[in-house]
Every structure is written in structure tokens, then in C-alpha cells.
Amino acid sequence: QVQLQxxxxxxxxxxxxxxxxxxxxxxxFTSYDMHWIxxxxxxxxxxxxxIYPGNGNTEYNQKxxxxxxxxxxxxxxxxxxxxxxxxxxxxxxxxxxxPRASGWWYFDFWGPGTMVTVSS
Amino acid sequence: xxxxxxxxxxxSASLEEIxxxxxxxxxDIGNWLSWxxxxxxxxxxxxxxxxxxxxxxxxxxxSGSRSDTQYSLKISRLQVEDIxxxxxxxxxxxxxxxxxxxxxxIK
Numbered sequence: 606q607v608q609l610q611x612x613x614x615x616x617x618x619x620x621x622x623x624x625x626x627x628x629x630x631x632x633x634f635t636s637y638d639m640h641w642i643x644x645x646x647x648x649x650x651x652x653x654x655x656i657y658p659g660n661g662n663t664e665y666n667q668k669x670x671x672x673x674x675x676x677x678x679x680x681x682x683x684x685x686x687x688x689x690x691x692x693x694x695x696x697x698x699x700x701x702x703x704p705r706a707s708g709w710w711y712f713d714f715w716g717p718g719t720m721v722t723v724s725s
Numbered sequence: 726x727x728x729x730x731x732x733x734x735x736x737s738a739s740l741e742e743i744x745x746x747x748x749x750x751x752x753d754i755g756n757w758l759s760w761x762x763x764x765x766x767x768x769x770x771x772x773x774x775x776x777x778x779x780x781x782x783x784x785x786x787x788s789g790s791r792s793d794t795q796y797s798l799k800i801s802r803l804q805v806e807d808i809x810x811x812x813x814x815x816x817x818x819x820x821x822x823x824x825x826x827x828x829x830x831i832k
Contacts, residue, residue: 640821650769650812652821666820700768710816711759713780715768 607631609701609716616722617691624687625719627701634682635659637707641675641686644718645697653699656684657707691723727751727815731824737832744800746827748813753794757817760789760798763826764809772811773798805831 612626627639641653654665658677665673672695674687688695698720702712728751738744748758756776761769771780773789776796786801800807808831813824 649826650814650823652814652819652823664819668820702768705774710821711771711774711780712761712769713771715770718768 607703607714609703609714611699611701611716611719614720614722616724618725619692619723621691622687622689623691623721624685625699625721627684627686627716629682629684629703632703634677635679637703638710639675639677639684640702640704640710640712641673641684642700642702643697644700645694653686658682658684688721691721693723695721696723697721726820727754727818727822729813729815729822729824731813731827733827734825735828735830737830738803739832740805741802744803744807744829746798746811746813746829748796748824750794750796750815754815754817756791757815758789758791758796759814759816760787761812761814762807762809763812769812803831 608630610628615623617623635658638655638657640655643651652666653669653673656663656675656677663675677684698718700718701716703714704710705713730749758776760773762772763769772783772787776791777789788799790797811827815822
């Protein structure tokens, strides 16, 4: 069965970077986009962007250009998101999510989320 | 960017009551809309896709409808396990955009 396993919670300092992971199993990793979604405490959801592990293509929400960098490692079926120049506004839970079909963006599968806390 | 205006922000209803949540799109998105349920401390779960299609395993008391650029999620007979936050998401064009969420509680 499809599973998305995310890395653990991170406590990081302002101005630093963090890289969180999403390890996929139960399907062909290179055949589906992987999306990333942000949820700040008490707030709604924001779409960050997607990566297609098959060829490394990416698309970002312009709001996250320069903030988030999406990569994927085919050998380990793991997607990564690096967040840079962290501020308190980046404190949030970050989800990875896989759509039911590549390019058909209804998200049947979600990771449990990774909480990132930015604090000095 | 396409704006999704979701209402109400919160809702308290009695068991067995009919509940309706709406999302208004700022432009035509066709049927490219989905609804998600998020329980406390959990990731969202797909309820409805294509505006009206029920996702696998979702109880039939959930339904989705569309009228022009207004989309609705209806719960026909509210159950205790339905409490949580409901989100709409347009997938017509990037950036994908969510509604602001509706927190559903039992009265």
C-alpha cells in the first residue's frame, strides 16, 4: 500500500536552513508527482509546489520561490524540501502529498507532516 | 492566482443535522475542485474530487455539488466522527489554492 513517511520535527534558528524528507513506498516513485503543502498553526493550507521524480521537473508557487527547493532521490524513493533563510513565518507543519494520477491533482495520499519550529 | 472564498469559518451543528459548506471561486474552474477533511493532529483526507465524485471509502452522507463558480459540500446526517476542519482546493491551475477552512463542531 502507498505510504509516505516524513522526517521528524525540527527546531531551527532564524536565518538557517532545514531539509525535510518524504520517503515513499508501495508504488513506482518516478511515476507520480510529489507535492508539498504548508500549514501554519491555526491557519489554512498553502500549496508550495511539486516535483516529478521521473525527470526532476518542478513547479513552485511563486510565493515560495527562493524559499523552498524541491529535490528527489530516485535511488531511495525520497523527496526532499529545503527551506532557506528561515523566519518565524516559516514555523509550520509541512506535508508531502501524492496525487491519484500524475497531473491529476487530487491528493489521495498524504504524509503525516513535519513540524518546523523557527526559534532562537 | 485563483481565490477560493470558503464559508462559514466555523459551524456548530447537531447530530443528524444537514450541514453545508461552500467555496466560491474567483473565476471559472470547471469541476476542478476537491474537498478534504482534516481531523485534529492529522493530515487532510480526500472526500470529494471533480466537484461531485466521492473518494474511495468515504461515507455516502458526504456529497459535493456545483453551481457556476460556487461549490458546496453537504453532510446529509452529521455524525460525531465528522468533526474536524474542511478545506476546499482548486486544482484548475497553479498555484493550487485552498479555501480558508471550515471548523465543524458538534452542538
